[in-house]
Amino acid sequence: MHNLALWALVLGVLPLLAFILLGLFGKKLPRHGDWLGILSTGLSFFLALYLFFQVWEKQVVHVSWPWFQLGGTGLKLISFKAGIYLDNLAVLMLVIVTFISALVQVFSVVYMHADKRYPYYFGYLGLFTFSMLGIILSDNLLLLFIFWELVGFSSYLLIGFWYERDVAVKASKKAFLFNRVGDIGFLLGIFTLYALFQTFELPSLNAYFTNLSQHSDYITFQIPAQLGLDTNLEVSHWLLTLGGLGLFCGCIGKSAQFPLQVWLPDAMAGPTPVSALIHAATMVAAGVYLLARCFSFFTPDVLFMMAILGTITTVLGAIAACAQYDIKKILAFSTISQLGYMVVGMGVGAHDASLLHLVTHAFFKASLFLNAGIIIHANHQAQHLTGLHTDEQNIRNMGGLRKILPVTFYAYLPAMAALIGLPLFSGFLSKDAILSGAWAWASLQSSKGNYFYYLIPLLGFASVLLTGFYMARHCFYIFFGENRLTPDRNAFRRSPAKEASGLLLIPVILLAILSFGFFFSINPFHYTESWILQGISRLTTSDAPSGLAGNLPENISHLVHQSGYISLGTGIGSVLLACMGIFLAWTSYKNWMQQGASPDNFTTGTFTRLAYHHFYLDVFYERFLIAPFLYISGRVAGFDLNFIDYSLNILGKAIVILAKIIGWIDRMLVDGLVNFIAWLSGIIGKLGRLTQNGKIQSYYIFSLLGLIFLVLYIVFF
Amino acid sequence: MIEIPLTHILVLGAILFCLGLLAVITKRHAIVVLMGIELVFNAANLNLVAFNQYQPDLMGGQVFTLFVMVIAAAETAVALALVLKVYQYFKTVNLDQIRQSTED
Numbered sequence: 001m002h003n004l005a006l007w008a009l010v011l012g013v014l015p016l017l018a019f020i021l022l023g024l025f026g027k028k029l030p031r032h033g034d035w036l037g038i039l040s041t042g043l044s045f046f047l048a049l050y051l052f053f054q055v056w057e058k059q060v061v062h063v064s065w066p067w068f069q070l071g072g073t074g075l076k077l078i079s080f081k082a083g084i085y086l087d088n089l090a091v092l093m094l095v096i097v098t099f100i101s102a103l104v105q106v107f108s109v110v111y112m113h114a115d116k117r118y119p120y121y122f123g124y125l126g127l128f129t130f131s132m133l134g135i136i137l138s139d140n141l142l143l144l145f146i147f148w149e150l151v152g153f154s155s156y157l158l159i160g161f162w163y164e165r166d167v168a169v170k171a172s173k174k175a176f177l178f179n180r181v182g183d184i185g186f187l188l189g190i191f192t193l194y195a196l197f198q199t200f201e202l203p204s205l206n207a208y209f210t211n212l213s214q215h216s217d218y219i220t221f222q223i224p225a226q227l228g229l230d231t232n233l234e235v236s237h238w239l240l241t242l243g244g245l246g247l248f249c250g251c252i253g254k255s256a257q258f259p260l261q262v263w264l265p266d267a268m269a270g271p272t273p274v275s276a277l278i279h280a281a282t283m284v285a286a287g288v289y290l291l292a293r294c295f296s297f298f299t300p301d302v303l304f305m306m307a308i309l310g311t312i313t314t315v316l317g318a319i320a321a322c323a324q325y326d327i328k329k330i331l332a333f334s335t336i337s338q339l340g341y342m343v344v345g346m347g348v349g350a351h352d353a354s355l356l357h358l359v360t361h362a363f364f365k366a367s368l369f370l371n372a373g374i375i376i377h378a379n380h381q382a383q384h385l386t387g388l389h390t391d392e393q394n395i396r397n398m399g400g401l402r403k404i405l406p407v408t409f410y411a412y413l414p415a416m417a418a419l420i421g422l423p424l425f426s427g428f429l430s431k432d433a434i435l436s437g438a439w440a441w442a443s444l445q446s447s448k449g450n451y452f453y454y455l456i457p458l459l460g461f462a463s464v465l466l467t468g469f470y471m472a473r474h475c476f477y478i479f480f481g482e483n484r485l486t487p488d489r490n491a492f493r494r495s496p497a498k499e500a501s502g503l504l505l506i507p508v509i510l511l512a513i514l515s516f517g518f519f520f521s522i523n524p525f526h527y528t529e530s531w532i533l534q535g536i537s538r539l540t541t542s543d544a545p546s547g548l549a550g551n552l553p554e555n556i557s558h559l560v561h562q563s564g565y566i567s568l569g570t571g572i573g574s575v576l577l578a579c580m581g582i583f584l585a586w587t588s589y590k591n592w593m594q595q596g597a598s599p600d601n602f603t604t605g606t607f608t609r610l611a612y613h614h615f616y617l618d619v620f621y622e623r624f625l626i627a628p629f630l631y632i633s634g635r636v637a638g639f640d641l642n643f644i645d646y647s648l649n650i651l652g653k654a655i656v657i658l659a660k661i662i663g664w665i666d667r668m669l670v671d672g673l674v675n676f677i678a679w680l681s682g683i684i685g686k687l688g689r690l691t692q693n694g695k696i697q698s699y700y701i702f703s704l705l706g707l708i709f710l711v712l713y714i715v716f717f
Numbered sequence: 718m719i720e721i722p723l724t725h726i727l728v729l730g731a732i733l734f735c736l737g738l739l740a741v742i743t744k745r746h747a748i749v750v751l752m753g754i755e756l757v758f759n760a761a762n763l764n765l766v767a768f769n770q771y772q773p774d775l776m777g778g779q780v781f782t783l784f785v786m787v788i789a790a791a792e793t794a795v796a797l798a799l800v801l802k803v804y805q806y807f808k809t810v811n812l813d814q815i816r817q818s819t820e821d
Contacts, residue, residue: 694816697742697750704738 004054005063005084011047011094012133014040015101018126026119037122038105041129045098052091057535061086062203064139078198085139085203088535089292089355093136096359097282100366101129103507104277107370110501111273111377121161125277128154132282135289140200141190144290148186148250151286152179155278159270171266178263182253189246193297196235196243197221202293209296237299244302247294255287255339258313262617264336265320268328272376275328276369279335281362288342288358292536295351300552307347307441311459314340316615318466322473323611326393327372330474333614334419335365337463341434344460349552350437352537357430359532360520364418364427367511371412374504375478378405382491390485395474400483404492405499409479411512416475418515420468420578423571426517429527435460435570440559441552443566457570464574468581469588476589525571528561726767733760747800747810751793758789 018040026033055061064083071077105125112121131154134147153176160172194200197208213220219240221233251257256264264284268275278284291298291306298306317337324330338361345354378401379392390397402409418427438457445453483489493499521530537557560566610616691702733756740753762782769778800810807815 695812696815697812701742 002063004051004061004086007047008051008061008084008086008094008137011044011051011098012130012137014044014047015126015129015133019123019130022119022123022126026123029119033119034105034109034122037126038102038109040126041098041102041105044129044133045095045102048091048094048098051086052095055086055091056088062139064201067143080142080200081140082143083139083201084137086137089289090136092359092532092535093285093289094133096362097129097132097136100281100362100511101125101132101277103510104273104366104370106503107276107373107507108271108273110503111373112271117161121158121271124154124157124161125274128158128278128283132286135286139202141193141202141205142200144293145183145186145190148254148286148290149183151283152176152183152254155179155267155283158274158278159267161270161274165269167266168269171263171269175263175267178260179253182249182251182260185246185249185252187246189243189249192239192243192246196233196239206296240297241299241301244294244298245305247290247297248302248306251287251291251343252309253287254290255284255343256313256336257287257309257340257343258316259617261313261317261336262614262621265329265332265614268326268332272328272369272373275332276366276373279332280365280369284335284339285342285358285362288339288346288354291343291346292351292355295346303347303349303552305347307344307438307456310340310343310345310347311456312340313337314344314463315459315466316340318463318470319611320614321470322466323608324470325395326391327375327395327398327474327478328369328393330395330470331365331368331372334467334470337467338365338419341431341460341463344438344456345434348438348441348456349556350434350441351553352533352557353430353433353437353527355536356433356520356527356530356533357427360418360426360430360515363511364415364425364515367411367415367508367515368419370504370508370511371408371415374405374408374500374508375401377504378492378500379485381494382485382488385491386486386488388485395477397485398478398483399481399485400479401492402479404483404489407499407505408508411505411508412475412479414512414515416471418517420471420582421464421574422578423525423575424517426515426520428571428575429517429521429530431464431574432567432571433527433533435464435574436560436567437556439566439570440556444555444559461570461573461577465577465581468578469585470581472582472585473589476585480589481593526567528557528567723767723770727764730760730763730767733757733763745811745813747803747812747815750812751796751800754796755789755793758785761785 015037018037022029022033022036029036062083062085064081067080067082069077069079105122108121108125112118115121128151131147131150135144135151138144138147156172156176159175160168162168190200193205197205199205208221217237218234219237221235253260264279267279270278314337317333317335317340321330321333321337324333338357342354342357342361345351345357375398376392379398383389383392414425418425421428421431435457438460439454442453442457483492490496494501499505520532521527523529527533537553613619691698737753737756737758737760740756741750744750744753762785765778765782765785767778769776772778803815804810809815
């Protein structure tokens, strides 16, 4: 078992090695080192596969090493350990992350060709992969937080990779800062847990959350006696809720939930493969992964908040996607919406469904982003060849690519179908799972008579409709009709025979193939037989029951099993809604074509404008948070400059004056005293010198006087 | 014979001495100073002769006086030689102008 942990360590460190080597020697390597990045990630992928087959459904690996100590002589010694924890979820995520990272790097070989910072790009991707693997492998929250921050930093490097572009620089800063806001809450949550239980380690914390008894407003934990805590620790409910909300904050920031989702659309300023890796498959999934790991620590109140925020995010993201014209922004808002689904899944207790959706989403969304990359690349080439310069990412400038880039189109279709949730595709299974779970949750919660709980699954269904709409719209504008840039179809293709480089197409095709439902469940219509789902469910049922949430997950899955019509209903309902969405998109597209298909017609309706501007959230933040803060900082800076610096200058001047006074004293009095003594001795000397005046007669007088005194002395004394 | 009290002769000697001293101290001319020294000598001679009465058979006072005169004469010769040399150097006999130049 120790061996496996060491292999996991090697797996994690390989991309870091690539980062270091590429950073130091990148430009000197042949081909600028892209093979080094791909090789390291590829090796990590094979190690991940090996670990997967060793750990999945077989064992759980947990190894930790001493890390650092605080305290010691005189103070209580606290030691911290760092370790690796491998269970079903971890090895699954390892495979996904390394696989998609490797594919993205292969894709980038062509996409980022001849970029002047080419080796650093692969280095940053290696750093990112390392950080993400670190999050997955960590066994304690402190270590996870370190990697969490590192992931945020890597994404800052990658989003702002083309730093000459002002848009990219701003976007990278925005992403990092909004992540940081979430991380504040995350830290507070970690601190709460530590303050209560004196440990960061996830397996230990999960163990504590199994032996508990709930009371009206406090919860009693059974703690093993050797830790020096009360064996029956009583913790108030609201403290645990706050801690759980704190942990959730980390997810809000990283996984772009409302209200912190505004960084994700702007992050599209980075290179497209980066968007595929970070903002589709991995980094944004880190938040959901965190929720899965910390699932036992969430009180029902926190879970309810999760469900609400997740629903809001889903709906907002879907609405905003309907009014966008940038090929990547639509996918970005779609990601926000799908992440909302995952968080809703967690909130209603269907955590396994949520994780299944994470897995399927990673594949089809990465495929869609890479697909968009091919299209952007082709458009770029076409613009070079024809000399026209328009916005290459505006879908109103595209069209007809179905016939021009057929392989791309056929690779697009499965991914799109999976995202919309059509049967036989992977997305259908995971969406169905979440929606059924949500419906079962709502019926459980509303058994007390309050039917508002049904709002959450209903809004989820509304989002399915919107998803169908915006994805179909995306598809029609890009692939159908005639091309609106140039009628020359060879301008887009690499050559008349070959539409694009194999290195671009193969990753997209591979991921598109993985969008079929076959790989996730033998039965394409029923998700409960998914082997992935069964593997992940064991996450909480065997190692650590659902902790504070009680029996919520089991109750939900039980309910869904019992009344089979829930999953049937959600399945049929979602398919119908998706088709309705596609139909509505078709009519909207037709309208636009008939109105002239101009690339500049801006949205006129208020609702559309609201959606296009992302509900003016950016404006809101700018005006009510950032501007006042900048104003305050400006005032404080002015205060510092005018008052504090001014006072210091006055003080400096006062010191100079004091020094001058002391100098005067030194000159006048001290030196004066010395000079006076010298003058005095001079005077006495002058006086004395008078006796030596060279006149004989005065010498005679003095000797005579001396004789008289001598005689007088002898006579009288 | 009228006895002259000893005191009178001593007082006369003292007056002569003081006059000679006055000349030595005050006069500018070098030769005049020498004359003043002569006066001092002679005042001492007078004192010696006055005390001769206490040794009449040996006549010590008078003999001593003769000795003093001889020495005075020798000394005057030497002094005059000195004054001559000084005059050759300083080109003057004015004592105010004869001084060793001491740097202030």
